[in-house]
Amino acid sequence: MILYNSSCKIIVKKWAGEKILRLLIVEDEKQMCDTVARSLYAAGYEVDTCYDGAEALECILAENYDLIVLDLNLPGMDGMDLLKELRKENEETKVLILSARGQIADKVEGLDAGANDYMEKPFHLQELEARIRSLTRRKFVQKDVCLESGGIKFDTIKREAYANGTLVSLTRKENGILEYLLLHLGRPVSQEELIEHVWDASMDSFSGSIRVHMSSLRRKLRAVLGYDPILNKVGEGYQIREESDR
Structure with missing residues (x-):
């Protein structure tokens, strides 16, 4: 679904049950701005666009963004x-500068002003998307010591898994997979999501390694x-089996 408003063009993609990362693209070249926005929208982000610096500052002060391409x-x-004004109020939002200014002095100034990354124009969309993924990748944080579902229990401090009270010897990757599935009970977790959070996106998504683990x-x-406590939902991902599914 694509929506527009009168101030900032807003491209919205809704996925049920998922928090979508929200990005702002600030670029005065309209065609380039729209091309980047469409590409990021297709990658699953919610994207706002602005073609003017002053207008962008208004958007930034009014909305919460996970990342700004500037x-x-x-x-x-x-x-x-604009970046300096943002950093007076907000140290959390990631900023990726995308500029034709390619001198070392420009890059140093941008990074010192609070940018998290700096890309020179011309650029490749694939590299831009990769850098955005890197900047917005979030490690899951578990506050509970033990995660449980049915007969499965995972101690997040000791890194130990139990099944019906029996300690199960797992590898580090197997522990990571089980922990992540228990953290996301009630929904399937895709192979790509597991790779991003358990393998830190360093593995080819077409690799058979995750299937082996x-x-x-x-x-x-x-x-x-x-019984097998993990469902493999074709086209969706893996999910801890609920009591009613057994």
């Missing part, structure tokens, strides 16, 4: 000044529980 040569307000984890748990 050009420097802007009408209304220079991008570097998943198969081993399921086999070990099944040997103690007497």
Whole structure:
């Protein structure tokens, strides 16, 4: 679904049950701005766009963004000044400068002003998307010591898994997979999501490694529980089996 408002063009993609990362693209070249926005929208982000620095500052002060892609040569307000104003109020939002200014002095100034990354124009969309993924990747934080579902229990401090009270010897990756699935009970977790959070996105999504680890984890748990506690929902991902599914 694509929505527009009169001030900032807003491209919205809704996924049920997921928090979508919200990005702002600030670029005065309309065609380039729209191309980047469409590409990021297709990648699953919620995207706002602004073609003017002063207008962008209004959007930034009014809305909460996870990341801002910022050009420097802007009408209304220079991008570097906009960044400095942002950092007076907000140290959390990630900023990726995307600019034709390619001198080392420009890069140093931008990073010193609070940018998290700096890309030179011309650029490749694939690299831009990769840098955005890197900047917005969030490690899950678990406050509870123990995670439980049915006969499965995982101690997040000791890094130990139990099935029906019996300690199950798991590898580090198997522990990571089980922990992440228990953290996201009630919904399927895709292979790509597991790779991003358990493998830190360093593995090829087409690799069979994750399937090997998943198969081993399921086999070990099944040997103690007497049933396979992990569902493989075709086209959706893996999910801890609920009581009603057994």
